[in-house]
Amino acid sequence: MTSESLKQLLNIFWLRPETALWRHLDIEAMRDFKFTGRSLDFGCGDGLFSFIRAGGEFDPLFDAFQKTANLDRFYEKVDVFDAYDESYAPLVAKKPDYQISVGFDHKPNLLKKAAGLGLYAETVVGDGNEPLVFEDASFDTIFSNIVYWLNDPATTMAELSRILRPGGQVCLMLPNATLPEYSFFNRLFVQTQDPAWSWLDELDRGRLSDNIKQAASDEQWRQIFGSAGLKVHRHTNHLSKHIIQAWDIGFRPMFPAFMKAIEAIPADRLADVKAEWVDSLKRFAVPFAATELQDNPANAFHCYVLTK
Numbered sequence: 332m333t334s335e336s337l338k339q340l341l342n343i344f345w346l347r348p349e350t351a352l353w354r355h356l357d358i359e360a361m362r363d364f365k366f367t368g369r370s371l372d373f374g375c376g377d378g379l380f381s382f383i384r385a386g387g388e389f390d391p392l393f394d395a396f397q398k399t400a401n402l403d404r405f406y407e408k409v410d411v412f413d414a415y416d417e418s419y420a421p422l423v424a425k426k427p428d429y430q431i432s433v434g435f436d437h438k439p440n441l442l443k444k445a446a447g448l449g450l451y452a453e454t455v456v457g458d459g460n461e462p463l464v465f466e467d468a469s470f471d472t473i474f475s476n477i478v479y480w481l482n483d484p485a486t487t488m489a490e491l492s493r494i495l496r497p498g499g500q501v502c503l504m505l506p507n508a509t510l511p512e513y514s515f516f517n518r519l520f521v522q523t524q525d526p527a528w529s530w531l532d533e534l535d536r537g538r539l540s541d542n543i544k545q546a547a548s549d550e551q552w553r554q555i556f557g558s559a560g561l562k563v564h565r566h567t568n569h570l571s572k573h574i575i576q577a578w579d580i581g582f583r584p585m586f587p588a589f590m591k592a593i594e595a596i597p598a599d600r601l602a603d604v605k606a607e608w609v610d611s612l613k614r615f616a617v618p619f620a621a622t623e624l625q626d627n628p629a630n631a632f633h634c635y636v637l638t639k
């Protein structure tokens with residue numbers, strides 16, 4: 332049986348099924364975490380992940396690619412999703428089961444997309460590398476999947492601890508020390524400097540240098556948590572080498588071409604084409620996801636629930 336969240340994710344990320352699989356496994360990994368009291372989604376982006384995690388559902392015609400920009404500069408590593416205008420209308424079919432008090436991100440366009448979901452009571456623009464604008468002990472629960480995108484995890488952790496009330500919980504996704512070893516670009520080009528593999532830089536799109544650099548072992552993360560006054564309540568490792576390698580290539584290289592192909596489909600045919608595409612993806616995504624439910628210390632990501 333396909334879980335509703337995987338169905339929803341395949342629907343909104345149909346042109347990037349590797350993202351749907353990854354995010355489904357994130358939802359599974361954090362299933363015991365509950366947003367309670369005043370809550371923060373730190374680095375919420377366009378909010379689509381947290382909306383689906385909260386039980387929200389979209390109309391089959393909606394997807395994550397409604398508003399993109401600079402597709403002609405995709406291979407220059409530009410963020411093509413950093414775009415918004417008034418025409419952006421998320422087609423919500425079912426409201427989420429809970430609300431999150433604050434959605435925080437540094438990209439105003441993404442926050443405008445998030446604001447239309449009915450998930451966040453408030454959205455706040457800010458740079459996670461700077462001291463946070465929130466009061467001490469002002470949140471009961473925090474979720475974040477962006478700590479490893481920031482400059483210094485120890486400083487970020489101290490800030491998250493400062494704004495969390497005593498007894499509160501933080502749920503974090505953080506890269507494991509194994510992740511760089513699963514990256515084709517790192518293993519085949521960075522480590523060997525073999526020019527025959529230099530083209531993998533275009534496939535990597537800056538991921539290794541921008542965020543995989545923060546990869547660390549459980550022991551290393553626990554040291555950082557300890558210094559910030561946070562204790563590990565629950566820890567698992569998800570995202571196997573297979574999933575990372577499927578994601579490392581995925582449909583990503585074809586994204587601009589796929590977008591042009593979709594635009595060329597007559598409006599009255601799109602629903603059928605999409606339904607067949609998503610059904611074909613399910614044949615592979617559903618059994619693949621089912622192989623992934625074991626906690627394994629060699630997996631590429633940590634999921635922590637921490638308490639203060």
Ligand SMILES: C[S@@+](CC[C@H](N)C(=O)[O-])C[C@H]1O[C@@H](n2cnc3c(N)ncnc32)[C@H](O)[C@@H]1O
Nearest residue numbers: 374375376380436437438458459460476477480
């Ligand atoms: C991996 S996405 C996660 C988005 C969302 N939380 C999710 O799980 O799908 C990383 C997010 O971090 C945000 N981000 C990156 N650097 C940031 C910074 N310095 N301050 C605030 N947000 C940042 C990006 O804009 C993006 O939305």
